[in-house]
Amino acid sequence: MPSIPASPPDPARRPRLLFTDLDGSLLDHHSYDWAPARDWLARLKELGVPVIPVTSKTRSEIVPLRRELGIENAPFIAENGAVAGLPPAWCHARLERGPAADGLVIRTLGVDIGLIRQRLSVWRARLGADFTTMSEMPLDDLVAFTGLSEPEARLARLREGSEPLLWEDSPARLDAFRAGLEGDGLRLVRGGRFWHVTGDCHKGSAVAWLIERFEALRGQRPLTLALGDGPNDMPMLERVDQAVVIRGCHGLPVSPHQLALYRSEAVGPAGWAEGVAHWWGRADRRPGPAVSHASSDGAGRATA
Ligand SMILES: [Mg+2]
Numbered sequence: 001m002p003s004i005p006a007s008p009p010d011p012a013r014r015p016r017l018l019f020t021d022l023d024g025s026l027l028d029h030h031s032y033d034w035a036p037a038r039d040w041l042a043r044l045k046e047l048g049v050p051v052i053p054v055t056s057k058t059r060s061e062i063v064p065l066r067r068e069l070g071i072e073n074a075p076f077i078a079e080n081g082a083v084a085g086l087p088p089a090w091c092h093a094r095l096e097r098g099p100a101a102d103g104l105v106i107r108t109l110g111v112d113i114g115l116i117r118q119r120l121s122v123w124r125a126r127l128g129a130d131f132t133t134m135s136e137m138p139l140d141d142l143v144a145f146t147g148l149s150e151p152e153a154r155l156a157r158l159r160e161g162s163e164p165l166l167w168e169d170s171p172a173r174l175d176a177f178r179a180g181l182e183g184d185g186l187r188l189v190r191g192g193r194f195w196h197v198t199g200d201c202h203k204g205s206a207v208a209w210l211i212e213r214f215e216a217l218r219g220q221r222p223l224t225l226a227l228g229d230g231p232n233d234m235p236m237l238e239r240v241d242q243a244v245v246i247r248g249c250h251g252l253p254v255s256p257h258q259l260a261l262y263r264s265e266a267v268g269p270a271g272w273a274e275g276v277a278h279w280w281g282r283a284d285r286r287p288g289p290a291v292s293h294a295s296s297d298g299a300g301r302a303t304a
Pocket residue numbers: 021022023024025192228229230
């Protein structure tokens with residue numbers, strides 16, 4: 001166990017972690033713009049509060065994005081909880097060897113993509129179900145459907161632990177498909193644009209895993225906030241101390257079991273800034289100076 005001195009047990013001095021969905025939350029659903037969140041991102045960085053993306057995006061999509069957002073020292077969760085990316089300060093000397101050349105350790109928390117694709121083809125044949133996986137979509141179609149550029153769409157197809165798909169069949173057959181996948185230990189989760197097939201992991205289990213890691217490294221329980229706009233964000237919103245449901249563009253209900261819940265008026269990054277301000281913008285809830293002693297990656301100096 002790394003030897004990091006525990007801070008005093010004063011709740012006002014608790015370190016903070018912020019977990020956030022990207023599409024439709026920190027990033028605009030249509031334009032992928034994040035300008036309305038810029039001020040809060042800068043302030044959180046100053047305070048040493050890690051902003052941790054928890055997204056259906058792939059590792060390859062997140063890595064350039066986190067540089068652009070200025071959150072490259074924070075860990076991230078990719079593919080709806082299937083993959084975790086850890087910067088050096090979040091690695092545990094006993095559990096992980098040194099990071100790769102890009103400075104990251106990648107942990108697969110779910111099931112390998114090869115097995116998922118194999119079971120999808122089994123259930124397609126068995127049920128005669130019509131669906132198209134993201135890896136089967138022609139690149140032009142994927143670009144048109146998501147609004148991503150062609151290079152971005154290519155990165156979106158580099159899956160490691162989950163497969164998005166478009167359902168093109170009846171709701172009854174969807175139920176049978178879901179049941180079949182469950183028998184294989186796989187899960188079907190609704191995202192903003194796609195259904196996602198993953199292993200037995202979700203945004204909530206991945207967030208719990210990261211909080212546990214933080215506690216192991218810092219010897220202190222953090223105060224946690226999560227923000228999301230989709231049904232696949234619910235497990236994440238239920239695992240934290242404070243949560244924000246950002247008004248969505250999809251019309252799907254998002255009702256997590258969470259008492260400390262705020263629903264934003266604005267959509268996308270404006271709703272994101274509104275939600276952070278609701279919980280942490282008031283004097284009595286603002287991250288205090290106590291967290292500013294933490295390094296900007298938030299987990300301290302706990303590397304091997
Ligand atoms: Mg979303």
